[in-house]
Amino acid sequence: MYTIGELADLAGVTRKTLRHYDKIGLLEPQTLSEAGYRLYGEREVDLLQQILFFREMDLPLAEIREIVQAPTYVVTESLSDHLAYLSQERRRIDRLIETVRTTIKAQRGEIEMVDEEKFEAFKQQLIDENEAKFGGEVRAKYGDDQMDEATKRLMGIDHETWGSIEMLTVALHEHLAEATAIGDTTSPLAKEVFELHQEWLQFYVPENNYSLEMHRNLGEMYVADERFTAHYDAVAPGAAVFLRDVINHFAK
Numbered sequence: 001m002y003t004i005g006e007l008a009d010l011a012g013v014t015r016k017t018l019r020h021y022d023k024i025g026l027l028e029p030q031t032l033s034e035a036g037y038r039l040y041g042e043r044e045v046d047l048l049q050q051i052l053f054f055r056e057m058d059l060p061l062a063e064i065r066e067i068v069q070a071p072t073y074v075v076t077e078s079l080s081d082h083l084a085y086l087s088q089e090r091r092r093i094d095r096l097i098e099t100v101r102t103t104i105k106a107q108r109g110e111i112e113m114v115d116e117e118k119f120e121a122f123k124q125q126l127i128d129e130n131e132a133k134f135g136g137e138v139r140a141k142y143g144d145d146q147m148d149e150a151t152k153r154l155m156g157i158d159h160e161t162w163g164s165i166e167m168l169t170v171a172l173h174e175h176l177a178e179a180t181a182i183g184d185t186t187s188p189l190a191k192e193v194f195e196l197h198q199e200w201l202q203f204y205v206p207e208n209n210y211s212l213e214m215h216r217n218l219g220e221m222y223v224a225d226e227r228f229t230a231h232y233d234a235v236a237p238g239a240a241v242f243l244r245d246v247i248n249h250f251a252k
Contacts, residue, residue, distance in 0.1 A: 001030070002040045011048055018048075026065045027051060050075065053082045063230075088128050149209075165203050172196040176243060177236040185245040194250040197243065212251040219247035 008015045021027035022038065027048055029038035040048075047068065054064040067073060106113035175196055179189045201218070202210050222228040222240045232240035 002045070004029075004038045004040070007040045007045070007048065010045070011052065013048075013052075021048075021051070021061075024061060024065065026061055026068075046075070050078060053079075057082070057085060092128060165200070168196065168200050168203075172200055173235045176232070176239050179246070180236040180239045180242040183242070185242065185249050190246045191250060193243065194246050197247070198251075215247055215251045219244040219251070 002010065004015050004018050008018055018027065018038075022029065027044060030041040030044055031039050033039055050068060051064055054067065059067075067078070102111070102113055105111045172193070175189065175193045179187065179193050182189065184190060198210075198215065201215060205214065222232055223244045229240040232243055236242075
C-alpha cells in the first residue's frame with residue numbers, strides 16, 4: 001500500500017493532484033488508514049498510470065473519468081490505442097525534424113527546397129490525425145481504395161490550396177458554432193454551414209466521387225461514432241447532431 005505522498009513521488013505528480021482526482025471521483029484510494037489517511041493499492045497505481053497516459057493526449061479529466069469508468073473499458077485495448085497514438089506522434093516529430101534539417105540546409109544555400117517540401121510535414125500530420133480519428137470508420141463504410149485515393153489527393157495539394165482548406169475549416173467551425181447556438185437547422189445561416197461543409201468535404205473525397213447520399217451518410221456517422229461527435233462537439237455543444245440535421249435537410 002502507498003500513502004498519498006509515496007504515490008505522488010512514485011508517479012511524479014503532486015499530492016494536490018491526487019487529492020483533486022479523489023475529489024472528482026477519478027482516482028479514489030483503496031482504503032483509509034486508522035488515522036484517516038488515504039492508502040492506495042496496486043489497482044490504483046495501474047489506474048493512475050492510465051490516467052497519466054490519457055493526460056499526455058490532452059484529454060480533459062471529465063472525459064478520462066467517463067472512459068475509465070465505462071463498463072466497456074478494457075485496459076489492454078486502451079494501452080494498444082495509446083501505443084498507436086505514440087507511434088503516430090513519433091512519426092510526426094520525425095517528419096518535422098527532417099523538415100527543419102532540410103530547411104536549415106536550404107537557408108544555408110547547400111540545397112534547393114521547393115515550396116511543396118516546406119509544407120509536406122504539416123500536410124502529413126493532418127492526414128495522420130484524420131486517419132487516427134476517422135480512418136477505420138471511413139474505410140469500413142467506403143473502402144480502402146477511396147480512403148487511399150483521398151489521402152493521395154491531399155498530399156498532392158499545393159501550399160496555396162492547403163491554406164484555403166485551413167481558412168475554410170475555420171469559417172466552417174465559426175459558422176457551425178453560431179448556427180448551433182441559434183438551433184434552427186433550416187435557416188440561411190444553417191444553409192451556409194451546409195455549403196461550407198460541402199465545399200470542405202470535396203477536398204477530402206476522391207475527385208468526382210462526392211454525392212449527396214455520401215454527405216448524408218457522413219452526417220449520420222458524425223452522431224453514431226463518438227470520436228466524430230467529440231470532434232464537432234468541441235466546436236460547440238451539440239454541434240455534431242446539429243450538423244447531421246443540417247446535412248439531412250439540405251442534402252436532398
